[in-house]
Structure formats: C-alpha cells, structure tokens
Amino acid sequence: MIEDDKYKTINTASENVLFKDKNSKFYGYAFPVKNEEEAKHYLEQLKKEHHNARHWCYAYQLGTESIIYRANDDGEPNNSAGMPIYGQIQSFEVTNILIVVVRYFGGVKLGVSGLINAYKTTASLTLQQCNIITKTININYLINFKYEDMNKVMRIVKENQIDIINQKLELDCKIIISVRKKSAKTVFNLFDTLFGVEIKPI
Template identity: 50%
Template structure:
C-alpha cells in the first residue's frame, strides 16, 4: 500500500538526562534513537551500570512507521505502572525509532500505583521535551540495470526527478542504485518501466 504521508518523527541523538524528584525518589530520564531491537539491551545494561544503586530501570520503545512495533517494561514496578505510562508519552509525541528509559532510585517513601504512573509519565514527558525531535523522509531504494548506450537516458530521468544515487557501476553493463521519496516511488518506477531496455527492481519494501 502506498503511503502518501512519507515522513515520520524521531529523535536526532541521545538526550541529556533529566531528573524528577517525587517524595525523595529520584526519576532520571533518557531518550535514545534506535534502529533495531538489538540496540536496546546494551543501552539498558549501560544505564544499570551507570546507576548501580537504582531499584528499577523502566522503559518503552517503538520501531517502524507503517506497522510500528513496541514494548513496555515495568522492571519490577507494579504491572503497567511504569512502562505503559512511558509508552503513552512516545505516542503522545508521535515519534518512532525511539527508546525512553527512566531510572528510579527509591527514596524510602512508597508512591502507590497512581503516584508511580504519574511520576513515570511526567519523567518521560520532560525527557522527550529535552530531546531533539526531527522529521525524516521515508525512502524507497531501487536498482536499474541497462547497457552503457542508455546512460544518457537514465541520467536524465535521475536528474529530472532529483533521485539520490547510492551506488553506481559503469561498464558495458551498467547498474545504479538510487533512493526516492516513498510518495514518488510508483511514479518514478513507472517512468523507468516505459523504457524496455532498462530494467528496474525495488530493493526494499
């Protein structure tokens, strides 16, 4: 299915840590950009090492654009009192490819489930406000193959549609990999397909 809205919001870089105090408990918030699930475990492990006296490192993350996946982790806090309030802020800021982690250092006074929900939600909100949120464009990648004599024709199409060349191989048999905005990809693909001497193949989906 063609996605006409081919942009999404994410965070540019890891944010500065933020601190929220609630009844002597400290809630330390972080925001990280991520690209795969494999990014998450090392980040959480590093936070546990950095805050070795922490009682909990709770977090939530989301990955993907058209069919995003997410997880929320309470890390020993009462069920749904930490991870889901954090995830709620990820949804509220409408961002993806992001991990929000809140480290809690217990201050001796229990907050109750309602107090925990509020503290984790507020910490996540403050952390996300401190983060640098950027808009990114979703790109599709294609490969065109052709004989060298067709080079002018191919380059003219690339120039007309401002396509970004990623890789090119110029010999008797040539190939070019290029990126195009997702909302323009079907149009560009159809233009290349009108030239039977040029073959085009989508590299990602």
C-alpha cells in the same frame, strides 16, 4: 502518528533529565533506535552506568507503517511505568525511539498513581528536550542498465532530483536510488518504460 509518507523521530540521544518525588530520583533518557538489538544495547549501557539503581523501566517503538512496540515495568507494579512511558511516545507522535527511566528508590513508597505520574512526567520532560525531526518514508530501488544507457538513466535522476545512495558504473551499471513513497510509483514507471533498463524494489 504517521501521516502520508512522513514520520517523526529523533536523530541523536538526549541529555538525561532528572525528576524527583519523595526522595526517589528518576533519570530519563531517549535514544534513536532502528531495531530491538539497538534498544537492548542502550539498556545494557544504562544498567552499567546506573548499577546502583532499583529499576530501569522503558518503552520503545519501531517502524513507520507496521509498528512494533514494547513497554517494560522492570519490577514496578503492573502498568505503572512502561505504559506511562509509552503513552508519551504516542503523545509526541514519535517512532524509532527508546525511552528509559532509571529509578533510584528514596525510601518512601509513591503508590501506583504516584509512580504513573513520575514515569509519565520523566518521559515527557525527556521528550521535550529532544530534537524531534520529521523524516520521509522512502522506498529503495535497484536499477540495472548497460553503460551506453547511462545518459538516459542519469537524465531522469537529475530531472526528478532522485537520491542515489549507491552506484557501480562499469560495463554493467547498477545504482540504488531512494525515493519518497508518494513519488515511488511515478519514478518506477519512468525507469520501467526505458528499453534495456531493469528496476526492482529492494
């Protein structure tokens, strides 16, 4: 759930959790991810680590304002694993996250309702022991200006407590700033009205 310009996510991978049901073991993992490649990387790692497991079911959600998500049952009955995991991502209102539940089959079938419960519970336990943090949706701007305009540019930066994430201060200066979305228009206008200063979103 993204309200105004904030969202919830995790900044470190979780410790694994273990849930057992009728001799089947379910290991839950959570990872912070920025893109699908990172999600695939963590999945491959877990497949190597748990190479004797039967299923590696997962769900991930990426993005803040436009959302991408995927849920995978990995051979379990349709919608008995991936969607229950994804349901917990929605319930905890987190994004930029991958949750994987690794199952070792214990010889006793759980049935669809048993599987849904096991995957949902494991995902929930995994999220409960994550350090969930709130971040702001930021917009980055590139500002170009001449060295002689440095003081007036830096005064605005200082007065508005703007984060500089990159800078090159030579005869032609370039700085990249990061601004909270709700303040972005105001900050843009502050620089846009300065003579000789060019600002553009990146």
